[in-house]
Amino acid sequence: MIEQGIKKLYALQEEYGITIVCEPKLGFNKSGFGINALDAFPIEVWEKYGIKLCIDIGDYLLATSDKVTDYIEKWREYIKVVHLHNVEFQGDKYTWIPVHPSHEMDEIHFNVKELINKLSRSADIFFIFEHTPHTNPTDTFVNEGIEWVKEIIQTS
Numbered sequence: 288m289i290e291q292g293i294k295k296l297y298a299l300q301e302e303y304g305i306t307i308v309c310e311p312k313l314g315f316n317k318s319g320f321g322i323n324a325l326d327a328f329p330i331e332v333w334e335k336y337g338i339k340l341c342i343d344i345g346d347y348l349l350a351t352s353d354k355v356t357d358y359i360e361k362w363r364e365y366i367k368v369v370h371l372h373n374v375e376f377q378g379d380k381y382t383w384i385p386v387h388p389s390h391e392m393d394e395i396h397f398n399v400k401e402l403i404n405k406l407s408r409s410a411d412i413f414f415i416f417e418h419t420p421h422t423n424p425t426d427t428f429v430n431e432g433i434e435w436v437k438e439i440i441q442t443s
Contacts, residue, residue, distance in 0.1 A: 289328050297336040308367050310341035319350030326358050339367035345374045345383055348397045356405060363409050372417040373397055382419040387432040400439060407440040
């Protein structure tokens with residue numbers, strides 16, 4: 288099924304001369320099925336079509352937890368876009384929050400520094416800062432996170 292989909296995307300990419308970027312998503316009830324299916328998909332087949340990937344680190348962290356770097360490493364050459372945020376739980380619900388250095392040691396949020404570091408070593412990656420707007424982070428908090436990410440990227 289994945290190959291059928293990327294064949295269609297490849298045809299569109301060729302017809303219109305645009306780069307297509309696919310984002311594997313977390314499914315209903317935090318199901319990692321789609322992310323796991325992509326991970327099981329043969330990279331040699333993906334390679335034939337030249338389709339790029341968008342990695343949403345929140346989806347990947349929820350689906351794969353401590354194996355996130357293994358999942359991402361396999362596809363590193365094809366990653367073009369990274370949706371960058373952390374995850375905050377409120378009961379059984381979760382929201383996307385800005386990345387921030389204070390999360391690395393608070394034992395509440397995911398540690399993302401090493402993941403950002405690893406991803407930033409890939410060529411031509413775009414980091415897109417995302418968060419759920421109604422969380423209302425302060426401008427200072429968001430800017431501290433942006434500066435922190437810039438430091439990580441500059442030192443990698």
